[in-house]
Amino acid sequence: MSAVALPARLEAHEPPEARGVPRDRVRLLVSSRRDGSIVHGRFRDLPRFLVPGDLLVINTSATLPAAVPATRVDGTELELRFSTPAPGRDADRYWIVELRRGDEPFGAAEVGEELALPAAATARIVAPYAATRLWLAQLDLPRPLETYLTEHGQPIRYGYVPERWPLSAYRNVYAAEPGSAEMPSAGRPFTPELITRLIAGGVLVAPITLHTGVSSQERHEPPYPERFRVPRHTARLVNAAHEWGGRVIAVGTTVVRALETVSQPDGTVAPDDGWTNLVVTPERGIWAIDGLLTGLHEPASSHLELLRAAVGEVLLERSYEVAVEHGYRWHEFGDSHLILP
Numbered sequence: 001m002s003a004v005a006l007p008a009r010l011e012a013h014e015p016p017e018a019r020g021v022p023r024d025r026v027r028l029l030v031s032s033r034r035d036g037s038i039v040h041g042r043f044r045d046l047p048r049f050l051v052p053g054d055l056l057v058i059n060t061s062a063t064l065p066a067a068v069p070a071t072r073v074d075g076t077e078l079e080l081r082f083s084t085p086a087p088g089r090d091a092d093r094y095w096i097v098e099l100r101r102g103d104e105p106f107g108a109a110e111v112g113e114e115l116a117l118p119a120a121a122t123a124r125i126v127a128p129y130a131a132t133r134l135w136l137a138q139l140d141l142p143r144p145l146e147t148y149l150t151e152h153g154q155p156i157r158y159g160y161v162p163e164r165w166p167l168s169a170y171r172n173v174y175a176a177e178p179g180s181a182e183m184p185s186a187g188r189p190f191t192p193e194l195i196t197r198l199i200a201g202g203v204l205v206a207p208i209t210l211h212t213g214v215s216s217q218e219r220h221e222p223p224y225p226e227r228f229r230v231p232r233h234t235a236r237l238v239n240a241a242h243e244w245g246g247r248v249i250a251v252g253t254t255v256v257r258a259l260e261t262v263s264q265p266d267g268t269v270a271p272d273d274g275w276t277n278l279v280v281t282p283e284r285g286i287w288a289i290d291g292l293l294t295g296l297h298e299p300a301s302s303h304l305e306l307l308r309a310a311v312g313e314v315l316l317e318r319s320y321e322v323a324v325e326h327g328y329r330w331h332e333f334g335d336s337h338l339i340l341p
Contacts, residue, residue: 006298007324011160012333015169023173024191027328027335029296031319033311034341038322043189043336046293052202053246055237056293059184059254060207062175064146065153065167066182066214070099070115070123078106080115080123081156082149083181083213086136087225087275092145096129096224097137098214103159105133117141118152130224134214146178156182156214160331170332179211179227185332186252186294204241206234210254210276228258229273235262238269238288247341249291253303256280256289256310263288280306282313292339296323296330311339 016026024044031038041048050056070080081098085091099106099115109115115123115137123137141148155170172187174195199205210228238259241248250256261276263269269288280286282305292310297303307316319337328335 005324006330008160010324010327010330010334012329012331012335013161014163015165015333017169018165022191023189024194026189028338029319029323029326029328029335030338030340031311031315032340033315036315036318038319040326044191044194046194046338047197047201047203049338049340050198050201050203050247050249053204053241053244054202055204055206055241055246055248056198056251057206057208057234057238057248057255057259057289058172058174058187058190058251059210059258060172060174060176061180061184061209061211061254062172062178063155063167063170063180063183064178065149065155067154067156068117068149068152070117072109072115073113076101078115080117080137081181081214082145082153083134084211084224084226092141093139094126095137095139095145096134096213097123098134107133109135119148121148132224134224158331161333174207176207177209177211179209181214182212183332184210184212184252184254186254186336188332189336190251204237204246206237207231208234208255208258210258212254223257223279225275225277226254226257227274228261228276230258230262230269230271232271235269235271242267247290248288249293249338249340250289251293253292253294253306256286256292256306259288260286280309282309284309286310290341294337294339295332296320296328296334296337298330307339 026043028041028043066082070078079100083096086094109125122140126136129136170183208230261278262272286309
């Protein structure tokens with residue numbers, strides 16, 4: 001993907017609704033592994049590209065308002081971003097966090113220092129985490145974390161989104177369980193009406209849950225452990241779809257990670273929950289899914305390794321060249337990419 005660069009003009013700076021474009025009217029690039037074709041459409045055209053018996057697997061994790069202001073003892077103002085609970089520790093007291101100053105990571109924190117948070121809360125830096133820009137922090141909050149964030153937090157945003165938008169702009173219409181630091185954005189363009197049309201046309205929909213952390217891996221860092229759950233009925237539907245010749249389409253790389261965590265080389269999956277360390281690469285391959293509905297990812301993103309596994313290097317590069325040539329928008333408020341077998 002080194003030949004494909006993301007022009008700044010193609011960054012989506014606001015939700016499409018702010019530009020007068022309904023969620024399901026964002027553009028849809030459709031790439032086919034079978035014949036290498038690439039076609040253009042709108043997200044609401046999705047029923048044209050799916051057939052009865054296909055299965056869409058969605059991630060029902062809801063986005064948290066995971067960013068809060070933080071202040072060091074010397075008065076330095078930062079932003080603390082809650083990523084995931086610390087594996088194996090009390091989830092109300094220990095979290096993996098990221099510190100930011102402006103739009104850049106802040107790496108000068110010291111182990112043992114205490115950061116002041118709103119409402120007399122504190123976060124003490126315990127240790128660096130997993131050779132990334134993240135930290136293990138011990139929390140002292142006046143309320144349960146979700147309540148605290150509802151009162152004092154904001155959705156995480158990056159420099160390409162200059163204005164603040166409400167939490168509703170960062171949640172998918174089917175989001176059910178708060179837990180993601182950042183939106184599982186592949187599902188953002190869905191509307192209740194579109195889901196109804198798909199189901200009426202014989203397309204099945206099944207949920208998994210994977211709570212995403214902050215996207216530190218966007219800068220060549222490997223994905224770190226995330227919490228997931230694949231319910232029994234979803235596992236059964238995935239296996240049944242393969243048996244009757246349907247296609248299993250993952251809505252987002254988070255769904256791929258969850259399903260591939262519980263899959264076997266023959267494509268069968270089993271229900272499970274816990275933490276996943278899986279990194280999907282072309283060398284490992286894709287076992288459980290047949291297609292992928294996703295956004296457009298920056299060339300530095302580790303998600304591209306997963307996409308290479310799902311679509312192949314040649315077609316992926318061609319697809320991104322076409323997306324740039326035709327002005328598709330990137331990032332969580334951008335356009336969509338459907339990869340079919």
